[in-house]
Amino acid sequence: xxxxxxxxxxxxxxxxxxxxxxxxxxxxxxxxxxxxxxxxxxxxxxxxxxxxxxxxxxxxxxxxxxxxxxxxxxxxxxxxxxxxxxxxxxxxxxxxxxxxxxxxxxxxxxxxxxxxxxxxxxxxxxxxxxxxxxxxxxxxxxxxxxxxxxxxxxxxxxxxxxxxxxxxxxxxxxxxxxxxxxxxxxxxxxxxxxxxxxxxxxxxxxxxxxxxxxxxxxxxxxxxxxxxxxxxxxxxxxxxxxxxxxxxxxxxxxxxxxxxxxxxxxxxxxxxxxxxxxxxxxxxxxxxxxxxxxxxxxxxxxxxxxxxxxxxxxxxxxxxxxxxxxxxxxxxxxxxxxxxxxxxxxxxxxxxxxxxxxxxxxxxxxxxxxxxxxxxxxxxxxxxxxxxxxxxxxxxxxxxxxxxxxxxxxxxxxxxxxxxxxxxxxxxxxxxxxxxxx
Numbered sequence: 145x146x147x148x149x150x151x152x153x154x155x156x157x158x159x160x161x162x163x164x165x166x167x168x169x170x171x172x173x174x175x176x177x178x179x180x181x182x183x184x185x186x187x188x189x190x191x192x193x194x195x196x197x198x199x200x201x202x203x204x205x206x207x208x209x210x211x212x213x214x215x216x217x218x219x220x221x222x223x224x225x226x227x228x229x230x231x232x233x234x235x236x237x238x239x240x241x242x243x244x245x246x247x248x249x250x251x252x253x254x255x256x257x258x259x260x261x262x263x264x265x266x267x268x269x270x271x272x273x274x275x276x277x278x279x280x281x282x283x284x285x286x287x288x289x290x291x292x293x294x295x296x297x298x299x300x301x302x303x304x305x306x307x308x309x310x311x312x313x314x315x316x317x318x319x320x321x322x323x324x325x326x327x328x329x330x331x332x333x334x335x336x337x338x339x340x341x342x343x344x345x346x347x348x349x350x351x352x353x354x355x356x357x358x359x360x361x362x363x364x365x366x367x368x369x370x371x372x373x374x375x376x377x378x379x380x381x382x383x384x385x386x387x388x389x390x391x392x393x394x395x396x397x398x399x400x401x402x403x404x405x406x407x408x409x410x411x412x413x414x415x416x417x418x419x420x421x422x423x424x425x426x427x428x429x430x431x432x433x434x435x436x437x438x439x440x441x442x443x444x445x446x447x448x449x450x451x452x453x454x455x456x457x458x459x460x461x462x463x464x465x466x467x468x469x470x471x472x473x474x475x476x477x478x479x480x481x482x483x484x485x486x487x488x489x490x491x492x493x494x495x496x497x498x499x500x501x502x503x504x505x506x507x508x509x510x511x512x513x514x515x516x517x518x519x520x521x522x523x524x525x526x527x528x529x530x531x532x533x534x535x536x537x538x539x540x541x542x543x544x545x546x547x548x549x550x551x552x553x554x555x556x557x558x559x560x561x562x563x564x565x566x567x568x569x570x571x572x573x574x575x576x577x578x579x580x581x582x
Contacts, residue, residue, distance in 0.1 A: 180220070216530065234271055265306075449491050457502055517546070523579060
């Protein structure tokens with residue numbers, strides 16, 4: 145069945161890239177054709193990391209090549225020999241939600257909380273077909289055949305019977321946990337990294353790794369990650385920083401806890417995590433609000449700032465369900481400006497600010513950069529040392545010279561043949577600024 149992408153979003157992307165709506169759906173529902181792992185080079189050298197990965201993958205049914213990215217020396221590219229599969233649906237079915245479904249398409253197995261429903265006769269050891277409920281119509285614990293709109297993900301082996309998952313499972317006591325369905329024939333041959341050593345490796349999208357390098361962190365810098373959850377970029381910055389200090393901020397406590405857990409796994413201890421609203425992180429110095437132990441902070445505090453604010457997420461792939469209205473899409477540029485208004489005063493003169501999003505919307509990307517340059521006379525847009533993406537779009541406020549300095553990751557929309565694994569990533573955007581003397 146079809147994916148669930150709202151008509152306004154299909155129209156937007158169709159007009160932006162001159163593609164048919166069916167082509168847009170196909171691209172959005174297909175993951176990048178290789179997996180990317182960031183290596184914790186503080187604990188293992190890159191050549192040893194390659195051998196560890198090869199050993200981890202050798203028991204997979206699919207053959208994978210493991211390569212260092214030619215421009216990013218702490219990123220490994222895991223490429224399957226054959227990317228796509230065409231498994232045949234089986235009689236017994238498992239239904240999962242859309243977030244679980246996208247993870248499955250990128251190689252993940254299915255954990256117990258991700259299972260929405262299962263046929264009443266599913267027992268441990270059964271081969272089952274897995275579908276994603278794209279309309280959020282499947283009731284948790286549903287026992288009958290689900291006739292709602294669903295997207296076929298592939299086949300796997302049930303490790304628990306249905307009664308174990310729903311009838312006898314006390315969630316509070318965690319009686320049943322771990323992997324519920326071990327995927328065997330997914331639509332795409334991307335590997336699961338569930339048991340790969342978490343202190344050495346971190347699965348991460350390629351543009352997100354580039355962001356960390358573009359900050360040009362020096363050994364003793366004081367660095368701010370304004371919107372840090374779930375912590376992938378924060379952990380990378382901490383790895384690059386070594387002796388300096390990183391302040392990691394997120395508004396929600398459970399997300400801050402998740403960041404701390406990722407840092408613990410990677411054995412990183414140079415990060416201070418705070419639960420705080422980064423739209424209010426700049427203190428009013430006249431009122432002496434600054435707290436030396438945390439936010440808010442006085443102006444000109446930080447050498448480097450990463451601003452990866454909330455965005456519409458329209459660059460994420462695969463995308464099986466996306467139903468944002470035009471009003472919701474329009475809310476993000478407004479919110480992002482609030483973060484900019486805090487970030488620029490917090491940056492020291494001569495400091496670097498990197499702005500990034502995981503969306504394709506030019507209103508959140510090129511137009512946002514144009515607004516920032518007009519609003520802050522001390523900000524300069526600068527070249528990016530790592531160039532993999534395309535230049536910025538015309539018609540959204542940037543000059544031709546400025547378009548050459550930003551970086552848009554949308555190759556799969558511009559080249560539907562998807563031939564270059566080094567350019568095939570999620571949709572992403574990066575701009576790099578330096579703060580100069582007024």
